[in-house]
Amino acid sequence: xxxxxxxxxxxRGLRGAMESDExxxxxxxxxxxxxxxxxxVSKGLSTEFPKRVLTTPIxxxxxxxxxxxxxxxxxxxxVEIMFGDFLTLCTDQLVNSATKFPLMYRxxxxxxxxxxxxxxxGRGYGPTHSQSIEKMFLGVPGLTVVSPSLAHDPGTLLKRxxxxxxxxxxxxxxxxxxxxxxxxxxxxxxxxxxxxxxxxPLAVVENFSGSDPDVVVIAYGGASVPLFESMRRLIPEEIRxxxxxxxxLDTRTKxxxxxxxxxxxxxxxxxxxxxxxxxxxSEIAAxxxxxxxxxxxxPVRRLADADNVVxxxxxxxxxxxxxxxxxxxxxxESIT
Amino acid sequence: xxxxxxxxxxxxxLYAQGLMGGTVHTCIGQEGCxxxxxxxxxRQRDMLFSNHRGHGHYLAYCGDIHGLIAEIMGLPIGxxxxxxxxxxxxxxxxYTNGIQGAGVPIAVGMGLAERFKGTGAVSLAFLGDGTFGExxxxxxxxxxxxxxxxxxxxxxxxxxxxxxxxxxxxxxxLSRRAEPFGIPVTRTExxxxxxVFEVANRLLGQIRxxxxxxxxxxxxxxxxxxxxxxxxxxxxxxxxxxRECDPIQRLxxxxxxxxxxxxxxxxxxxxxxxxQELGVQ
Amino acid sequence: xKSLNTPFLGANDDxxxxxxxxxxAGSRVEAGMLVATVxxxxxxxxxxxEYDGILHPLVERGAxxxxxQPLAILAGEPIDDLQAALAALSAEADANIPFEVRVTKKxxxxxxxxxxxxxxxxxxxxxxxxxxxxxxxxxxxxNERRLGIGHLQRVGVIGGVGGGGAMxxxxxxLRSYSQQPVCVFERDKVWHGRTVLGVxxxxxxxxxxxxxxxxxxxxxxxxxxxxxxxxxxxFERLTGEGVPFCNxxxxxxxxxxxxxxxxxNVILANVYLxxxxxxxxxxxxxxxxxxxxxNQLGNANAFGPGVFTSGxxxxxxxxxxxxxxxxxxxxxxxxxxxxxxxxxxxxxxxxSTTVKAGRRAVARATxxxxxxxxxx
Numbered sequence: 005x006x007x008x009x010x011x012x013x014x015x016r017g018l019r020g021a022m023e024s025d026e027x028x029x030x031x032x033x034x035x036x037x038x039x040x041x042x043x044x045v046s047k048g049l050s051t052e053f054p055k056r057v058l059t060t061p062i063x064x065x066x067x068x069x070x071x072x073x074x075x076x077x078x079x080x081x082x083v084e085i086m087f088g089d090f091l092t093l094c095t096d097q098l099v100n101s102a103t104k105f106p107l108m109y110r111x112x113x114x115x116x117x118x119x120x121x122x123x124x125x126g127r128g129y130g131p132t133h134s135q136s137i138e139k140m141f142l143g144v145p146g147l148t149v150v151s152p153s154l155a156h157d158p159g160t161l162l163k164r165x166x167x168x169x170x171x172x173x174x175x176x177x178x179x180x181x182x183x184x185x186x187x188x189x190x191x192x193x194x195x196x197x198x199x200x201x202x203x204x205p206l207a208v209v210e211n212f213s214g215s216d217p218d219v220v221v222i223a224y225g226g227a228s229v230p231l232f233e234s235m236r237r238l239i240p241e242e243i244r245x246x247x248x249x250x251x252x253l254d255t256r257t258k259x260x261x262x263x264x265x266x267x268x269x270x271x272x273x274x275x276x277x278x279x280x281x282x283x284x285x286s287e288i289a290a291x292x293x294x295x296x297x298x299x300x301x302x303p304v305r306r307l308a309d310a311d312n313v314v315x316x317x318x319x320x321x322x323x324x325x326x327x328x329x330x331x332x333x334x335x336x337e338s339i340t
Numbered sequence: 341x342x343x344x345x346x347x348x349x350x351x352x353x354l355y356a357q358g359l360m361g362g363t364v365h366t367c368i369g370q371e372g373c374x375x376x377x378x379x380x381x382x383r384q385r386d387m388l389f390s391n392h393r394g395h396g397h398y399l400a401y402c403g404d405i406h407g408l409i410a411e412i413m414g415l416p417i418g419x420x421x422x423x424x425x426x427x428x429x430x431x432x433x434x435y436t437n438g439i440q441g442a443g444v445p446i447a448v449g450m451g452l453a454e455r456f457k458g459t460g461a462v463s464l465a466f467l468g469d470g471t472f473g474e475x476x477x478x479x480x481x482x483x484x485x486x487x488x489x490x491x492x493x494x495x496x497x498x499x500x501x502x503x504x505x506x507x508x509x510x511x512x513x514l515s516r517r518a519e520p521f522g523i524p525v526t527r528t529e530x531x532x533x534x535x536v537f538e539v540a541n542r543l544l545g546q547i548r549x550x551x552x553x554x555x556x557x558x559x560x561x562x563x564x565x566x567x568x569x570x571x572x573x574x575x576x577x578x579x580x581x582x583r584e585c586d587p588i589q590r591l592x593x594x595x596x597x598x599x600x601x602x603x604x605x606x607x608x609x610x611x612x613x614x615x616q617e618l619g620v621q
Numbered sequence: 622x623k624s625l626n627t628p629f630l631g632a633n634d635d636x637x638x639x640x641x642x643x644x645x646a647g648s649r650v651e652a653g654m655l656v657a658t659v660x661x662x663x664x665x666x667x668x669x670x671e672y673d674g675i676l677h678p679l680v681e682r683g684a685x686x687x688x689x690q691p692l693a694i695l696a697g698e699p700i701d702d703l704q705a706a707l708a709a710l711s712a713e714a715d716a717n718i719p720f721e722v723r724v725t726k727k728x729x730x731x732x733x734x735x736x737x738x739x740x741x742x743x744x745x746x747x748x749x750x751x752x753x754x755x756x757x758x759x760x761x762x763x764n765e766r767r768l769g770i771g772h773l774q775r776v777g778v779i780g781g782v783g784g785g786g787a788m789x790x791x792x793x794x795l796r797s798y799s800q801q802p803v804c805v806f807e808r809d810k811v812w813h814g815r816t817v818l819g820v821x822x823x824x825x826x827x828x829x830x831x832x833x834x835x836x837x838x839x840x841x842x843x844x845x846x847x848x849x850x851x852x853x854x855x856f857e858r859l860t861g862e863g864v865p866f867c868n869x870x871x872x873x874x875x876x877x878x879x880x881x882x883x884x885x886n887v888i889l890a891n892v893y894l895x896x897x898x899x900x901x902x903x904x905x906x907x908x909x910x911x912x913x914x915x916n917q918l919g920n921a922n923a924f925g926p927g928v929f930t931s932g933x934x935x936x937x938x939x940x941x942x943x944x945x946x947x948x949x950x951x952x953x954x955x956x957x958x959x960x961x962x963x964x965x966x967x968x969x970x971x972x973s974t975t976v977k978a979g980r981r982a983v984a985r986a987t988x989x990x991x992x993x994x995x996x997x
Contacts, residue, residue: 058487073449078457081449097476242726
């Protein structure tokens with residue numbers, strides 16, 4: 005049985021990609037051993053592949069541009085941006101160059117670039133090192149945004165993404181997931197994967213068996229931690245929750261393929277990290293309303309972080325971030 | 341050069357006739373830079389990253405008048421199918437982007453990739469003096485020098501960023517910006533195409549020999565506006581640079597009036613044929 | 622006697638490695654003394670004795686431990702049986718929790734929804750769960766319908782809640798002098814716990830056999846009429862299992878001489894069945910349908926309101942009539958045909974044929990590719 009942590013899985017994916025393809029380069033700040041990156045994701049890799057792990061100055065914009073240039077010329081660079089908050093510094097390169105080239109040059113130019121970054125709070129890093137800002141990139145044409153949860157196999161997915169994607173991918177890792185064990189069906193939560201047309205599977209997680217759910221919760225990435233915790237706590241309460249966790253955040257397809265897993269007969273909650281406005285969740289809720297109009301038993305509920313900065317103090321931070329208590333409350337309310 | 345001049349003049353005319361949308365940034369007056377530098381590269385492997393004022397670079401690279409004009413007119417037969425227009429042109433090893441300075445780190449990355457692959461190719465990044473206002477340029481220069489990227493930075497210093505003179509934008513001496521990074525700078529007159537070619541050739545040789553990035557600083561003049569309707573420069577000054585700094589007049593003096601006239605006629609015919617094919621002549 | 626527990630490990634770690642004891646087992650320690658350390662991915666944490674006493678270790682170096690897990694027992698005297706001591710400690714902790722009936726959140730929600738209080742359930746266990754509440758709700762619903770009117774046939778209505786079929790069948794049953802509606806079986810759980818004209822919607826057919834066994838129900842009838850194939854197969858299956866069906870015939874329907882009616886039919890108000898008409902099983906005949914003398918009906922047909930047939934018309938199985946249709950005498954309509962609203966049938970209709978209304982109606986085969994053209 006798989007007892008890998010999220011961090012180990014990501015590292016295994018990186019290592020696997022570097023091992024199977026010499027065109028894969030890691031680029032980012034402080035990646036070299038013995039430090040091995042701010043979150044230790046690249047630990048050991050610079051020792052094993054000394055020529056292909058490039059540690060850089062604090063130049064997120066240039067790193068992204070450089071990697072874009074490398075990708076154009078046939079390499080498969082993987083950039084680590086130390087904190088997701090720093091994506092603002094790469095935005096021009098990502099929005100105006102890397103994603104534009106394949107589209108405006110009509111795939112004559114390929115940009116197999118993977119930009120990895122740890123996102124989210126929960127560790128007391130404070131307002132500029134704890135945000136969830138992936139929503140800013142969800143409407144960028146030509147950009148694939150992926151954020152696997154604890155219910156996925158992030159390493160295998162990352163390896164495949166690095167080796168196979170031909171267009172830029174923003175790969176979001178929630179830092180709250182790093183020390184956690186991946187969900188493997190070994191505890192009271194049942195789990196299975198549904199493969200989709202885009203190669204990024206949907207994980208289905210249930211805290212019951214043998215009947216229909218009372219509530220469906222749709223979430224991704226870091227929200228999987230409070231979701232699974234709330235699902236465990238609701239088992240003795242007999243409240244049956246089905247969690248749907250896409251690994252890719254697609255809001256450009258009108259009806260995401262995994263909507264086939266939804267009937268609309270149960271109340272639906274969309275839960276995510278990041279401030280509440282203009283998010284993946286709001287887009288999913290809108291599409292659910294379009295797709296299931298007239299069949300929904302209740303309006304789609306939405307949960308997210310508070311509309312505030314993420315405070316450093318642990319107690320304050322907990323008040324701002326989506327947590328299991330809020331989820332439990334919303335789940336119970338939705339069927340009452 | 342003469343061909344570039346004629347294409348640019350034709351584009352300005354087509355623009356005035358309302359036959360193309362968006363904007364057109366011409367390089368009239370700067371043809372010597374484009375032709376001098378691009379003549380020195382190895383077209384099979386070297387890579388060019390041009391900018392918003394890239395028609396001259398493109399024509400010097402491949403001479404594809406038809407693809408360029410059609411692209412700027414937004415036609416499906418344009419070199420990028422009409423997706424890119426004036427500022428976003430790509431063909432083989434030639435790339436462009438309309439964002440100031442964004443192409444500089446990308447060019448460094450392209451050069452590094454080729455170095456890792458061992459092809460011996462050099463990447464060229466074209467930038468104007470206005471682009472020195474962008475931080476990405478300095479980040480890229482630092483990394484290029486640090487990692488010894490095979491990159492030639494080509495600065496076309498025309499003294500203006502759109503409508504604002506360089507003196508209102510930059511403190512210090514632009515020509516010395518790269519030196520603290522350990523990137524040697526060579527400064528020369530952009531109007532003298534032969535000189536530009538010779539210097540570029542020498543610098544490319546040094547880069548190919550593994551000596552790291554170089555910067556070629558070309559003093560030049562833009563005779564036409566940045567784009568349509570934003571030229572507020574002094575008339576007398578414009579007349580002076582037209583008289584004294586025209587790379588084509590200088591070339592004509594070097595190759596003789598007869599040869600010049602022959603080349604001019606040939607260029608005119610070539611462009612006119614394309615314009616006729618596109619139905620705009 | 623107290624236990625010495627693993628301390629809080631910080632927000633990043635749920636588990637730690639025990640680094641071993643710094644004092645010998647069986648030695649006497651004092652409160653505040655550093656006795657061991659545990660190591661997380663980020664830090665090494667001290668474990669201090671919280672009380673004075675003799676240390677009796679429960680874990681050894683290298684063990685994986687979680688916060689709150691007992692690492693050792695501190696006691697005034699040496700302990701022989703550590704496991705027994707540990708059990709005694711945990712029993713002591715449990716004893717401090719007052720006994721009460723635990724109601725699961727789901728049970729609580731259902732109780733609130735159905736207006737039930739805990740005393741009504743007569744709970745004799747320590748946990749009230751969903752099953753207990755659901756059983757009570759079903760029992761109560763059935764009981765309420767049966768109160769004092771036990772001599773009437775007790776009818777269970779199957780399906781048709783969403784489409785309105787259940788409502789019109791129950792409406793008829795409520796005016797009946799010989800029958801009474803007891804409950805509605807509905808697959809779509811959205812309706813569970815609600816009522817149709819006061820009759821409770823209790824859940825899927827799984828409950829049916831138990832209710833028949835307990836003699837809470839006498840017969841059933843099918844109220845849905847959209848999917849005639851499903852109507853037919855369900856009737857067949859339940860009949861095969863021995864489930865008794867009944868006809869629901871509205872008090873204001875007019876059945877003339879020598880009319881025979883099979884089983885499981887629904888015949889609503891103002892229906893006229895002319896002399897000698899024979900009705901098979903499991904048909905659904907809406908209000909104001911007029912079938913003249915000598916009509917022969919098969920099984921599982923559905924009639925919308927206002928279908929008029931002349932004499933001696935033969936209708937097969939699973940024929941769907943929409944609304945406002947006229948059929949000339951002696952016509953034969955094959956199995957599975959669909960007749961659109963406003964049609965006027967002057968010629969026979971083969972099986973599996975759709976007849977569209979219009980001056981030159983086109984009948985298009987639904988089961989085969991054959992195309993037939995009909996004047997109507």
